Structure formats: structure tokens, C-alpha cells
Amino acid sequence: MPLIPEEPQIHESAQGPRATPANGRTAPTPRPVPGPRPAAPPRPGRPGPLRPAQQAQRTPHGGAPKPGPAGPATHAALARSSATPQIQLIPASAEGALDAAEEAVDLLLESGRAPGDVLVITTGEPHPWAAHELSFGEASYWAQHDARDDVFYADAAVAGRAASRPVVVVAVNGGSDAAAAGALPLALGRASALLIVCGDPQQINSLLGAGV
Numbered sequence: 001m002p003l004i005p006e007e008p009q010i011h012e013s014a015q016g017p018r019a020t021p022a023n024g025r026t027a028p029t030p031r032p033v034p035g036p037r038p039a040a041p042p043r044p045g046r047p048g049p050l051r052p053a054q055q056a057q058r059t060p061h062g063g064a065p066k067p068g069p070a071g072p073a074t075h076a077a078l079a080r081s082s083a084t085p086q087i088q089l090i091p092a093s094a095e096g097a098l099d100a101a102e103e104a105v106d107l108l109l110e111s112g113r114a115p116g117d118v119l120v121i122t123t124g125e126p127h128p129w130a131a132h133e134l135s136f137g138e139a140s141y142w143a144q145h146d147a148r149d150d151v152f153y154a155d156a157a158v159a160g161r162a163a164s165r166p167v168v169v170v171a172v173n174g175g176s177d178a179a180a181a182g183a184l185p186l187a188l189g190r191a192s193a194l195l196i197v198c199g200d201p202q203q204i205n206s207l208l209g210a211g212v
Contacts, residue, residue: 085168085191090198094174098122100198101171105151108167116148119165119190123183124174127153156183164190172199181207 092100101120108118120127126134130153133141145152145162154162156179168191172180180199184207188195197204 085193085195087195089201090196091201092198097171097173097198101169104169104196115150117166118151119162120151120153120169121156121159121183121187122171122173123156123180126155129153159186162190164192166193167191169196
């Protein structure tokens, strides 16, 4: 079932996006209900920043999105059963999808979501955190996944190994259509409460076809 923009509603602890994208730039992400932001415990022995979402300056991916004027929200949600997560679509270009996903993660944490509740899947370029942690070896990388004490970032090619989490964010930031088509149903199966998809709505709806 294609994701069709609707009027915003509050889902889980997140609201619908608050702006209409212009000229291919990313739209601001769902604004969760304000709340305390949990701080992930530091990991000793790791040089430099471990999660760019926690930096004041994040690594740019095709340019950081610029805020636009407030306007009609683009939002889609499916609630076919209590076991089916709600779905939100955040319009973004392939170049801006990772930035949109980062902003979604920041807002979820600000709303009170625990970092360990969130899994981020990328279809194109790996997230800098994942690339950094994999430089220490796969065993260390997956040990952090199993610890569930922070947001975990995974490439679509290996995300099948990731366990379910309440919130899954998919950044359709490039890669093949096959990678994106495989990531969407995988993410839906891993999300127990909320699935956020950041990418081109036309491409996503085309990949979804008749429904997830």
C-alpha cells in the first residue's frame, strides 16, 4: 500500500513532519513530544566522536538540510493491527536522506526515547558511526549491537542480522533499487512500534508496490 501524505497525527511519541520539501532538500523530521534526552554511556577506548548524531556539527552527506517555512505536513501511517508498527515517510533526496535520518534520531532521543530503542538502516553509503566502529572489527561492532545501550547503525546488506527494536529508521541514501526494496520489508519486520523512512516518496512508493 503506497504511503500517501495525510494530515499529521501524533504517533508513539512522534508527530508528522512539519514542512514541505523544496528543490530536493530534506524536510524537517517528525517532531516528537518534548521530553528529557537520555545520554548514552561513553565507550572507553574509542577515539573521536562515536555517533555523529550527538555532535553539534554532523558529517555532511550531500549538504545539511536547511530549514524551510512551515507548511502542510507530509505523513503516512499504517495501523493494521496492534502488532504492526506505525509508518512515517520523510521526503528527502538520496543525498539528504542520511541527514534527515540523523535529525529523526535526535528528535526521538529528545522526546525521551532510549538510544537502545533505535536502529538505523542505510541503503547506500554506510553511516560514519558504522564505518568507524567496523574499523575495530566485526566482533566489536556486533557486540555493541547486542549491548543495546546506544543507537545502532547498519548497512542494508547486514541489517538482517540486527534484532528487533521499537523504532527503526531507514535512510534511502542511494544504493541499488534492490537494496532499498529489500531494506523496507526488513525494517518493517524489525520495528515493533514505529518505522520512519527517509527518502524520495515516488521511489519508495514504487518499491513498496501494492503494500509492505
